[in-house]
Amino acid sequence: MASLLEVHDLTKSFGGFSALNHIDLVVHRGERLGLIGPNGSGKTTLINCITGVLRPDRGRIYFDGEEITSLASFRIARAGIARSFQIPRPFRSMTVLENLCIPLRFAAAVKMRSTELEAAAREILELIGLGDKATASPLDLTQIEMRKMELSRALASRPRLLILDEVMAGLASSELDEMLAIFHILSGQGITIIMIEHILRAVMNFSQRLVVLDAGRKIADGSPGDVIKNPQVEKAYLGE
Amino acid sequence: MKKAALLILAVTVISGGLLLTAYIENQYFYFSTYIVLQYIILATAWNILGGYTGYVNFGTGAYFGLGAYTAGYLITNFNLPLPWLIVAGGTSSAVLGLAIGYLTLRLKGVYFSIATLAMSIVIATLIINTPALGGAKGMYILRPKEVSFFSNYMELLFATMVIIAVFTVALAWFIENSWFGRGLAAIRDDEVAAACNGVPVLRLKVLSATTSGALMGIAGAPYPYYISYMEPLSTISLDMAVNSLAMPLIGGTGSWIGPVLGAILLSTTQQVATVTISSEYNLLIVGILLVGFVILAPNGLVGLFQSLLKRRTD
Ligand SMILES: Nc1ncnc2c1ncn2[C@@H]1O[C@H](COP(=O)(O)OP(=O)(O)O)[C@@H](O)[C@H]1O
Ligand SMILES: [Mg+2]
Numbered sequence: 200m201a202s203l204l205e206v207h208d209l210t211k212s213f214g215g216f217s218a219l220n221h222i223d224l225v226v227h228r229g230e231r232l233g234l235i236g237p238n239g240s241g242k243t244t245l246i247n248c249i250t251g252v253l254r255p256d257r258g259r260i261y262f263d264g265e266e267i268t269s270l271a272s273f274r275i276a277r278a279g280i281a282r283s284f285q286i287p288r289p290f291r292s293m294t295v296l297e298n299l300c301i302p303l304r305f306a307a308a309v310k311m312r313s314t315e316l317e318a319a320a321r322e323i324l325e326l327i328g329l330g331d332k333a334t335a336s337p338l339d340l341t342q343i344e345m346r347k348m349e350l351s352r353a354l355a356s357r358p359r360l361l362i363l364d365e366v367m368a369g370l371a372s373s374e375l376d377e378m379l380a381i382f383h384i385l386s387g388q389g390i391t392i393i394m395i396e397h398i399l400r401a402v403m404n405f406s407q408r409l410v411v412l413d414a415g416r417k418i419a420d421g422s423p424g425d426v427i428k429n430p431q432v433e434k435a436y437l438g439e
Numbered sequence: 440m441k442k443a444a445l446l447i448l449a450v451t452v453i454s455g456g457l458l459l460t461a462y463i464e465n466q467y468f469y470f471s472t473y474i475v476l477q478y479i480i481l482a483t484a485w486n487i488l489g490g491y492t493g494y495v496n497f498g499t500g501a502y503f504g505l506g507a508y509t510a511g512y513l514i515t516n517f518n519l520p521l522p523w524l525i526v527a528g529g530t531s532s533a534v535l536g537l538a539i540g541y542l543t544l545r546l547k548g549v550y551f552s553i554a555t556l557a558m559s560i561v562i563a564t565l566i567i568n569t570p571a572l573g574g575a576k577g578m579y580i581l582r583p584k585e586v587s588f589f590s591n592y593m594e595l596l597f598a599t600m601v602i603i604a605v606f607t608v609a610l611a612w613f614i615e616n617s618w619f620g621r622g623l624a625a626i627r628d629d630e631v632a633a634a635c636n637g638v639p640v641l642r643l644k645v646l647s648a649t650t651s652g653a654l655m656g657i658a659g660a661p662y663p664y665y666i667s668y669m670e671p672l673s674t675i676s677l678d679m680a681v682n683s684l685a686m687p688l689i690g691g692t693g694s695w696i697g698p699v700l701g702a703i704l705l706s707t708t709q710q711v712a713t714v715t716i717s718s719e720y721n722l723l724i725v726g727i728l729l730v731g732f733v734i735l736a737p738n739g740l741v742g743l744f745q746s747l748l749k750r751r752t753d
Contacts, residue, residue, distance in 0.1 A: 272634035288632035306637025
């Protein structure tokens, strides 16, 4: 398998606090990668560095062979990396449908007419199960619907790499299975997915490989079965 | 359909304005409506950066003043005709807008606003210390004696402002209904989310600030002829900055009609108060209206109408 994303020696501190310490990470084309770690271990910070929201202090990031380390976020989005936000960040003055039209128009590689855009946005909302909320304001959504909107909007940029930052938090067990089924469909369409998740059942079901962060360091990287038995991981993550 | 109706409205306003000059003799009418028109332009221009993009600008006076002083300089030194003054005034303020646009790269929220306020003071100080612009003493501008088409120069200035105002409002409508405008709305709602969804945030902000600044400079270009005597402190005033921010807030920042309504309401009230009471009360009126609207109708007149309409149909 060829690599799609490569992170080399990534380091980021906030003031004196070191949030990411010499992180190396390779994600292969079409892979389903689980990224876990205790709260505050640097998962979101890593995503922020990859998507250009934060500038790393050192290290390099490559996507599809091109360096993206110092690119503006919008260029990274256009290159094909989409993310959801752990704390939802909707465009609050727009409807749910209009929220999706922004990445469809600004990030997706294919240029569409307004009517095609709307149809494409509706299709995504149907897939995620938000079809009946298309004309609602994001402010009227429940927490769970809001997360689904985050996911839908990330999909609307038609990414090659999709990064999900705890989109399943708060879902009931049946909804969790529904969501996992959707991720498997997306994966089947060839989208590479990085899933950050605390719900172990979901991560284990989904991931082909598991990476564990603890206090800004990568402490494990391997098959889910092996990683979960790793004593260091048990100590850092499961034993907390 | 809607587009056609708006186009007809624009043409009607312009031809109506031109026709008025044939019928109304009272010069005070032109003198006072000029100010209303000036504020329609300024409030609409302010709203492009403030309302659509979410960057609250306290520098209206600086853009306006730069346009006015560019024109004043070109009149006294080169005697350029009005259309050229408008182009030159718009261009110089567009450059200032470009610079301010790059400021939005680093400064957000209240820090950005304070920077624009500081910029106003810097521009005023520069003008006070530039003898070629009249310095603190100010500069006198003589209106051309010959006027074609109109019976006097004031009527020509009035007609010019009608055309600029319609053009400005049309541009605001166009922005609002374009992808540029939707990109600005995304930036206003959440800059990080906008960037991660492919919106070229910096480029659009700079373009928004430049457009807004250019329009304010254009509003300032005919001003030397209107006022005849121009000095820095009253040309680059905080009153103007506060007014052009209060008008969209009172009218509603969400759509092009809001700043227009706010400008008409507020500047007419101020004109009436100036004549009947005293101009000292102008800022007090703004203050009271602003506080009233923020508390009772946070989405401005437009929001108020919308909720009334909704209540009736419900
Ligand atoms: N912008 C920031 N400024 C300062 N500290 C931050 C910032 N973002 C994250 N941190 C800190 O970095 C650490 C890692 O946070 P984060 O990446 O959000 O962890 P995780 O997503 O794994 O829970 C935390 O201690 C957090 O407080
Ligand atoms: Mg996190």
